[in-house]
Amino acid sequence: MSSLRAKIQDVFNEPACEQNRGKDAKARKKGCSKPLTPGAAAGGCAFDGAKIVLQPITDVAHLIHAPLACEGNSWDNRGAASSGPTLWRTSFTTDLTELDVVMGQGERKLFKAIREIKEAYGPPAIFVYPTCVTALIGDDIDAVCKRAAEKFGLPVVPVNAPGFVGSKNLGNKLAGEALLEHVIGTVEPDDAGPYDINILGEFNLSGEFWLVKPLLDRLGIRVRACIPGDARYFDIACAHRARAAMMVCSTALINLARKMEQRWDIPFFEGSFYGITDTSGALRQISQLLVKKGADPEILGRTEALIAEEEAIAWKKLAAYRPRLEGKRVLLNTGGVKSWSVVHALMEIGIEIVGTSVKKSTVEDKERIKQILNDDNHIFEQMAARELYAMLSEHKADIMLSGGRTQFIALKAKTPWLDINQERQHPYAGYDGMVELVRQIDLAIHNPIWCQVREPAPWDCQLAVREELPRTKSETATLHAVQEFTGTTADDFGEC
Template sequence: MSSIETRTRHVSGEHSAEICRRTKIKACHNASPGSAAGGGCAFDGAKVVLQPITDVAHLVHAPLACEGNSWDNRGAASSGPVLWRTSFTTDLTELEIVTGDSERKLLKAIREIKEGYAPAAIFVYGTCVTELIGDDIAAVCRHAAQKFAIPVVPVKSPGFGGSKNLGSRLAGEALLEHVIGTVGADDSGPHDINILGEFNLSGEFWLVKPLLDRLGIRVRACIPGDARYAEVASAHRSRAAMIVCSTALINLARKMEERWDIPFFEGSFYGISSTSESLRRIAQLLVKKGAGFALLHHVEALLAEEEERAWKKLEVYRRRLEGKRVHLNTGGVKSWSIVHALIEIGMEIVGTSVRKSTVRDKERIKLMLKDENQLHQSMAASELYVMLREHKPDIMLSGGRTQFVALEAKIPWLDVNQERQHAYAGYEGMVELARQIDLAIHNPVWAQLRDPAPWKQFVTAAKPAERTAFISTSAFEATRGFH
């Protein structure tokens, strides 16, 4: 069995075992390499997880197309360095693949990046091609790190290894093996935490961090959103952790708990009560790890203040949105976290996708919706269109790939996936989510779109003789190319 296959089966099995342990399910089925690569391959998943580390150069060791298809694939935001948005690839050609000159080209590329950009570190991504031809990128990275005096991290996640979710976990393994624990920190305190699986999409984490700052809680590492290499490398000095997306980095959270005794929980910053509960759980973990009990009182005071302010702002939207029907076509952690937020403001969920959701995610959704028929896996656009026409929701929340299905069904649509332009996390984010939904649903264009076209109204109201003449004229014009 090849090394990549061994690694893939180990990570898949570890993830399945973790789900079984936490949900008390008797049996889980491991994914087979290459069996679920549709909808995003393992390389894509690894790039998604690691690229938001902002001061790192991300070098894709592959033909040009791999980097071209994966660059800037999420709307993560940075408060400083922008190096992560620069595209680096070895751009392997057929000649280099055949002659075996690819490893030499990789070493040359690492030197050029180090001399030209001076990054904090270089992440090298192995892909399908380089794995198939047998390139030892780990050995090249070790040699380059010694020769150029810079951390060079191999990320072995070829696309044929499996799904996008598997690639995310392989990225976590790379961080655990080569990055976390390599930088000491002499400034660790009793209120240091890690946030895992938070991508800072549209700057969402910046709506939550001020709340933690007010409590005196320091985020030592937010992985990967707006992260710096040194922060990730010293993440082992934190006292507790919160994981936002278990699909991506549950293996990282569990192994950091085993190695460095960093307890963690899975929570959400979507919705009023979920945000409050997450902040409360963070404080409770820190108190168990030695922080003073006064932290719990500070948290409750902050929550009371922020909740009152948020509900006051939400009141106007709740009156307009209560009872409105919504269909959610996303997946992963959003399949339950956003559902909970929408129920809070009185909206009715007619269906939610559980694509890429874990077993635990699905159990949470079932507790909220009470009807398993409202859960569905990924479906073709034609099936989604039929569902929308049948259930007639007032709005669909999804990613950009299905927006045209909603428009064809004449239903308002709002982007809640990684390409979104608005931040929906925390108390202020919940108010913004309600505002955007209200704007979409009550946009007057939808009433106009659903009304019959003026010429159809004319045909319906006309007398039989006039209707026949109108239809004959229309048919004549059609033959002459007027339509």
């Protein structure tokens, strides 16, 4: 536990975090967690955050050392996609019982589970996750993993991020620490080249990184490791031989990017593949970093040629949507890198942003939003469900882009909604992804269902018609009883 405490403190003191550098020493020790609001959900725990970052490593067996309920459903981690192995979708757990805890059988059961996985599946590595229960009873995960690695001849990586140590974001960073300590740098590649890069914080949601990788391939740039989206253990183990790196989500793996720069001199920048302008900017920065690290400067010219070609194709496709979407108002209720990258992408085709949340966004993210919008009034840290509903029901936005948690607010307000968080079904990265995002927004806004759901209900029409017809005494009494029970009058029904 002392080593875990030291790791947590190290993550809290992350010097690459702009927000962290602005705090005094006392505030820095508390990390970035916020006090919980009574009655509000706490969000994910550290274990959840570590699993989110590491589970998309597709050929690895992920073993949860805990009671059965801690594992949950491996298919429900995120919408990450794999181009090959499916072992990451298999749930492995030691399934500790009360008797195991009382009798001290946890470590023995963990060792046995590692052996069974090795014999049945033969993975290149096994990641072991302790949770609150096994951490509190004092199971020595590090010792068991070390002994199992020696005995079975494969890497067994302890991921020390039990849920009680902190938030999901802390778990993200502890997962990065596990990769640094036990994986990255453990294998020397025999094909390292001057055009190798790492992509950090890219989860390949709905396979959207597959829209970006072909662009890099055309430039002769090889992705040595995409961490964690569609990753392989061997690729991550060789990631220290990359020449440059791009950070897609700094709040998750900023510590990983900084320490890789310190240890192996891999410079990095933070960018985005959402939107035409940001995708082009990311490609330019990757090429420039590679040239600084010794690559042939001719790649800069090839990059500009590729950008010009792809932008022309994308703008031609988007031209068909501009007349239908120009001036439409969008409310963006998300966070992180999407809080500014998606804003920039939508404004490129004339869509008006009436509000964007900055929850989970870094200081740099917020500064980018201010530069893009030139107006602080459209930026909100967090908006309550009641305020979201009021804004949508008053028709201040034509569509809301958010995650699945707030979709029912939009549907209740009879407003179009589109999922842009990890549960989304369509990839939105790169040039083709931008076209797909605009197409989905167009389909949502112009869906004929909204005209139908905004009309008065048929039974309201029937009551309104009956108001204008002669009624018997019994019919009048019945109608008055209905109005008294529902709290409505004939004026509430409107015209049908």
